Amino acid sequence: MGIPKKLKNMNAHVDGEGYLGKIAEFEEPNLALATEDWRGGGMIGPVKIDLGLEGMEAKLKMGGHEASLIRKFGTTRVDGVRVRLTGAYQADDGTAAQAVECYIGARFSEISPGTAKPGDDTEHDYTLPLAYYRREVNGRTEVEIDMVNGVFKVDGFDRYAEIMAIISS
Template structure:
């Protein structure tokens, strides 16, 4: 039977404190692999080989100014623990078949903070850009992704993708 997944809402946390209703949008980083082009004698085509992970950047848009958020976001030398908790619904031909939690935790430092956009008769918005050094994503309590730039850890669905590379470099 065919199934469709949907996520319609989420809660944002900073250092374990819920920011319910304060974020208008939370953009997680795009996980992008840098690619190195390879051409060789005898090869008709050019291929790209993965050579690392690009810097991870995300953004939060706040629906107003919150001093407690600004106090953490304006400190570029202190990492915070960001967390997004979402409800993943699975639908099939009979309707809602299952609901599980999706939790994404990000160790981040803020790098850019918009002081606000103000327009007449419109609510102000304030965005914060962050750099992520560690990401952990769990679905229904099962870790599906773990990445740590400082320790060269990259685990996908329980498989340590960089284990051999770490052994080869003596780490």
């Protein structure tokens, strides 16, 4: 029987600026294949045909007002905001902590300052539709997706390389 690794602490960097003590939450993007049903003659039921990837979205929640993040709103580049989230995951079984890092290239599509009331919490939410995503565990790249450049790597295997080779020549 094992003990799960839990997030013990984290930090976020946005365009190189650290937010230690200010980052409240980070929501990693869901990874999903874009599929459609196909049922051809002779098949007894449909199968899901892989059509690429669904769009990805991440979210940041800051503990309060961050003018430096609001100033990034409206960038014209799909990857104009670079975010690096570093998390330390550890199981309470005496094993070493794991470094989990997420690198994203995106832009803020929505900034939600929520409600403001003196004496109450004032968290701000930032939504980022991703153009680029890479997730590393202890320095090893587990997933890398570059929507614009056609990169879709999982565990070191580029699942889209064959298609890119055909259309790039």
